[in-house]
Amino acid sequence: MKVSAWFMVVLAIVLGIYAYKLTKEAATPAPAEPQTIVQTVPAPEAPYQAVIAVKPIVPELPIPADAVSLKPVWVMPAGGFERIDALAGRIPTQPIDVGEPVLEKHFLVGSVLSQKLEPGQRAVALQISEETGVGGYPQPGDFVDVLLFLPDDKENENSQARLLLERVKVLAMGTQVSGPQGQGKPNQSARTAVLSVPEAKALELMLGASAGEIRLSLHAAKEAEQLAMAAPVGEAAAEPKPPAAGEGKPAPAAAEPQVLTLKEFAEVPKTATQKPANRVAATPRVVIYRGGQRETVPCCR
DSSP states (O other): OHHHHHHHHHHHHHHHHHHHHHHHHSSSSOOOOOOOOOHHHHHHHHSSEEESSEEEEEEESSOOOOGGEEEEEEOOTTTTTEEEEEGGTTTSSSSTTTTTOOGGGGGSSHHHHHHHOTTTEEEHHHHHHHTTGGGOOOOOTTTEEEEEEEEOSSSSGEEEEEEEEEEEEEEEETTSSSSOTTTOOOOOOOOEEEEEEEEEGHHHHHHHHSSSEEEEEOOOOOOOHHHHHOOOOOOOOOOOOOTTTTOOOOOOOOOOEEEEEHHHHOOOOOOHHHHHHHHOOOOOEEEETTEEEEEEEEEEO
């Protein structure tokens, strides 16, 4: 009986503890579930607008209006367009794929060298050496004179040196098309100089190069600045005006080319050999020494 009584007491205690725990858990509120707060942040806008192809663009045909559109970009592509109207009248020479920005290079015609030529000019290459090419110092963009030496096989006195072309622009030295201005390093490996020559002078340059020896003469870099400063401010170089009606003035003759022959170069100026017309002939004199004395007396002829 005692064992049963003790067992019942222990069981009652265990059940009481269990009941207490159940009551406490029921009284304690369940922890709230974490709430996820979703906040929509607007994406930052790209700082640039570029013309992008939205349809394939075929070369050699005008660009359709619906083939391009302005799209925001983070980095403006080099040579890109910011306005669609900037493409008006322009015809691409290269195909442009969808999503590709429209660039200046898609409209280039010809080589890099031909882009440097002005209308009416021709690019002519001359064979040069370190001696005839000013030591390789000319750079693309500089101006040079073209000097021509014409030897004479029979009589050296008839050899000629002349200024063939004056102030022509250097387009390239060898394969160097864009020059490192200001570095002062000669391009001694260049064996050709490409010059921008007026169309009417291209044949003269070719003939002179085949008949004689060509040399380049480099112009000063500050020469263009001095010429610009000498001109009136805001005024361009004056162009020759046609004669008024009824005047009938003949056109001015072309300037004579600068030519110097070896005979002219070696000739003594006449003014140095001619005697003055009014000069009186000097009287002959004799110097006589008497001991330490010196005496000059006239002498009869």
